Amino acid sequence: MRAESRWLELGQMDDAARMDSAVHRLDPRAKILVTLAFLVVVMSFSRYTLSALTPLLFYPLVLIALSRVPLLPLARKLVWAAPFALLVGAFNPLFDREPMLHLGGWTISGGWISFANIGIRFILTVSAALVLIATTGMHRLCAGMERLAVPRVLVAQMLFLYRYLFVVSGEGSRMVRAAQLRAGASALSLRVYGTLVGMLLLRSLDRAERVHQAMLARGFEGSLRRLDAHSFGWREAAFVLGWLSFFAVARVWNLATLLGSAAMRAGG
Amino acid sequence: MHMADALVSPAVGGTLWAASAALTFYSARAVRRQAREALIPLMGVMGAFVFAAQMINVAIPGTGSSGHLGGGLMLAILLGPQAAFLVMASILAVQALFFADGGLLALGCNIFNLGFFGAFVAYPLVYRPVAGDGASAKRCSLAALLASIVALQLGALGVVIETVASGITELRFSTFALLMQPIHLAVGVIEGLATAAVIAFVRRARPEVLLVVPWPVSRGSNRLLFGGLLAATLLVGGVLSWFASSHPDGLEWSIFKLTGGEELALPDDSLHQQLASLQERSAVLPDYSFQSAEAEAEADEAQAWPAVSAGTTVSGMVGGALTLCLACAIGFILRWQGSSRRAAG
Numbered sequence: 001m002r003a004e005s006r007w008l009e010l011g012q013m014d015d016a017a018r019m020d021s022a023v024h025r026l027d028p029r030a031k032i033l034v035t036l037a038f039l040v041v042v043m044s045f046s047r048y049t050l051s052a053l054t055p056l057l058f059y060p061l062v063l064i065a066l067s068r069v070p071l072l073p074l075a076r077k078l079v080w081a082a083p084f085a086l087l088v089g090a091f092n093p094l095f096d097r098e099p100m101l102h103l104g105g106w107t108i109s110g111g112w113i114s115f116a117n118i119g120i121r122f123i124l125t126v127s128a129a130l131v132l133i134a135t136t137g138m139h140r141l142c143a144g145m146e147r148l149a150v151p152r153v154l155v156a157q158m159l160f161l162y163r164y165l166f167v168v169s170g171e172g173s174r175m176v177r178a179a180q181l182r183a184g185a186s187a188l189s190l191r192v193y194g195t196l197v198g199m200l201l202l203r204s205l206d207r208a209e210r211v212h213q214a215m216l217a218r219g220f221e222g223s224l225r226r227l228d229a230h231s232f233g234w235r236e237a238a239f240v241l242g243w244l245s246f247f248a249v250a251r252v253w254n255l256a257t258l259l260g261s262a263a264m265r266a267g268g
Numbered sequence: 269m270h271m272a273d274a275l276v277s278p279a280v281g282g283t284l285w286a287a288s289a290a291l292t293f294y295s296a297r298a299v300r301r302q303a304r305e306a307l308i309p310l311m312g313v314m315g316a317f318v319f320a321a322q323m324i325n326v327a328i329p330g331t332g333s334s335g336h337l338g339g340g341l342m343l344a345i346l347l348g349p350q351a352a353f354l355v356m357a358s359i360l361a362v363q364a365l366f367f368a369d370g371g372l373l374a375l376g377c378n379i380f381n382l383g384f385f386g387a388f389v390a391y392p393l394v395y396r397p398v399a400g401d402g403a404s405a406k407r408c409s410l411a412a413l414l415a416s417i418v419a420l421q422l423g424a425l426g427v428v429i430e431t432v433a434s435g436i437t438e439l440r441f442s443t444f445a446l447l448m449q450p451i452h453l454a455v456g457v458i459e460g461l462a463t464a465a466v467i468a469f470v471r472r473a474r475p476e477v478l479l480v481v482p483w484p485v486s487r488g489s490n491r492l493l494f495g496g497l498l499a500a501t502l503l504v505g506g507v508l509s510w511f512a513s514s515h516p517d518g519l520e521w522s523i524f525k526l527t528g529g530e531e532l533a534l535p536d537d538s539l540h541q542q543l544a545s546l547q548e549r550s551a552v553l554p555d556y557s558f559q560s561a562e563a564e565a566e567a568d569e570a571q572a573w574p575a576v577s578a579g580t581t582v583s584g585m586v587g588g589a590l591t592l593c594l595a596c597a598i599g600f601i602l603r604w605q606g607s608s609r610r611a612a613g
Contacts, residue, residue: 013366039373040278047436081368085272088437095438111438118274118436125273126368133365141365151296153308158358160312165319165362172320187327194465197321197337201346201466202474208313212306 010165013130016069017137022235023067028136028144030236034243035132041247042124047114048100051256053124059243060127067135074130081126089118138162143230167207172200270363270378271427273371277434284430285376291384292357295350307351314343315355319362326462335458340386341395341416342463345478349387356383381426390419402478405471412467413460420456424448 017024023031038059045053064071096111133141139159146155175196179188188196212220249255273281299307318339325336339359343352357379363369370378398411428448432441470477 010366035372039273039371040282043273043276043278043281043373077368081272085274088275088431088439091443092438095440114436114438122272122274125371125373129273129365129372130368132372138362138365151293153296153299154292154354154357156308157311157315157354158361160309161315161319161355161358161362164313164316168313168316169320169323172324176324187325189327190461190465193324193326193462194469197324197462198466198469198473200320200324201317201470202477204313204317205310205477208310209306211309211313215309 012070012073013134014137016073016134017140019067019069021067021135023063023135026239027230027232027236028140029148029230029232030239031132031136032141032144032148034240035128037244037247038128039125041251042121042128044251045117045121047117048110050113050117050120051260052250052254053117053120055250055255056124056247058246060124060131063131063135064127067131069131069134074127074134077130078123078126082122085118085122089115092118140230164207164211168200168204171203175200270360270370271374271381271430273373275431275434275436276371276374276377277436278373280430280434281373281376283376284380285373288357288376288379288384291353291380291388295353298350299354302348302350307347311347311351311355314347315359318343318355318359321466326458326465328458335455335462337462337466338382338386338416338420338459340382341390341412341419341459342466344387344391345395345412345463345467349391352387352391353383356387377426377430381423381430385422385426386415386419389422390415394418405468408467408471409464412464413457416460416463417453417456420452420459421449424452 038056042053042056064074092115093109093111096109096114098110099107100110100113101108136144142155142159145158146152176188179192179196183192299311318337321337321342322339323336328335340352340356343355346352347355360370360375360378360382364372364375364378395411395415398414399408402408425445425448428441428445431437432439432444437444467478
């Protein structure tokens with residue numbers, strides 16, 4: 001069942017975030033800022049750019065390597081998320097037939113180039129976001145968001161959501177399995193659906209009530225306190241400045257072409 | 269319906285981020301002002317509920333396929349629009365981060381498309397008037413169905429406008445809209461029926477749950493605020509994307525148009541010339557069609573336009589491949605070093 005394997009993967013991301021490395025130890029603010037800058041730089045290239053985008057792959061790959069988070073779960077997520085972007089991009093070769101590239105006897109239209117461009121950008125942007133969460137984890141990420149002036153209510157909401165995701169969805173999948181064992185259908189009829197999801201809703205409301213009581217008993221007075229020992233030191237400054245200047249260089253000069261022409265000159 | 273980063277230009281993404289951020293700040297303030305302490309754990313658990321409900325499929329009568337709850341309207345009915353908007357924002361953020369459903373740059377777009385239209389348009393302007401005081405079960409179901417269709421249609425239109433304004437796909441507005449709107453009409457009907465079924469059950473089992481939602485405070489001013497916000501967003505988005513998105517180097521592009529390209533006189537200055545030649549050498553894989561045309565015109569006046577110089581293209585491809593290999597190699601070396609250091613330590 002797709003849903004259950006999804007939760008398994010969520011657990012894998014959690015495991016990755018619990019590892020320890022220089023990248024994990026960085027202040028989450030530094031990683032959030034660099035990730036956002038990376039996304040803007042990647043998306044600011046024109047839609048017919050291919051080679052100039054390749055040097056940007058250094059960013060997710062170096063971070064994955066330095067943090068030693070497992071590669072396979074990240075790659076699997078990348079593949080799963082691909083269909084929508086590629087589906088929308090798949091119209092490009094149909095509509096844009098202007099020849100752009102001659103390679104041997106082949107003529108490649110602009111549409112295929114921009115399709116490939118969407119593919120590369122997809123890999124870059126998704127892997128950057130996955131690396132961010134895999135090396136930071138939800139709690140540190142939320143702490144960083146709060147210190148970047150994200151409203152506290154939203155930060156608390158995200159932490160609560162994450163905390164109860166496993167509990168409520170575990171309850172939901174047990175109810176669905178019970179229904180399937182009795183009725184045998186993979187999708188429920190509308191009436192059964194209404195009853196089952198409504199029941200899940202009522203159970204969730206009851207749980208929220210108990211959670212609130214427990215929080216009041218522990219002295220909750222309206223806001224969550226964060227416990228994080230991070231500070232924005234010279235490591236963070238070096239991390240941010242280093243990557244930002246790499247992005248700037250890769251945005252202005254086509255590093256791949258420079259390397260390629262150098263290699264061809266050397267090769268004769 | 270989640271938009272991916274790869275389809276959003278920075279101008280469109282930034283505009284929608286700003287709009288969603290403004291709505292988030294407004295909603296956070298409104299929720300804080302409501303001062304319902306119990307609301308915070310309630311919102312969290314409801315977010316988890318929507319996440320779980322999205323994985324439970326309902327059969328579509330008469331067809332072999334199935335659909336699921338979107339959740340935005342359901343949250344608005346149970347929690348009120350501001351809290352519902354925050355919960356949707358948190359759900360979309362978690363989906364973007366953990367499941368790569370939609371991206372971080374596109375997060376603003378997704379929050380706007382899936383959160384704003386459901387919580388701040390469909391709920392107050394469709395669900396509330398149609399459902400009335402909530403005494404009639406039939407009217408509540410009808411309201412859920414209509415509001416869900418409206419929310420999905422607006423959300424799909426949002427996706428179409430944002431995608432077309434980003435200019436990354438070749439899809440025309442009309443083509444994409446004709447593709448998206450009918451599909452999301454069907455999705456809206458299914459979601460509406462699913463929402464109505466759940467609401468109907470809750471009404472029967474525990475009606476008091478549906479009564480605790482406070483009405484939106486001072487609705488007139490809210491409507492004005494959001495009308496203004498929507499108009500401002502569309503204006504800014506339209507203007508920004510006009511200048512920036514379909515040609516990310518919009519400035520360069522308009523300069524080219526204005527000056528007629530190669531006539532642009534460079535100051536007779538060696539630094540400028542060096543930079544220009546560097547730029548010429550580095551611009552290899554044709555960025556825009558006119559850039560390659562320009563390069564060709566300079567290189568060989570007589571040659572016809574589409575003949576893109578193969579030599580430079582090949583060096584771009586060789587360079588790209590080399591860069592990829594290099595990136596992978598560095599990745600593996602760093603990893604190997606790390607693990608051997610760990611093993612040694």
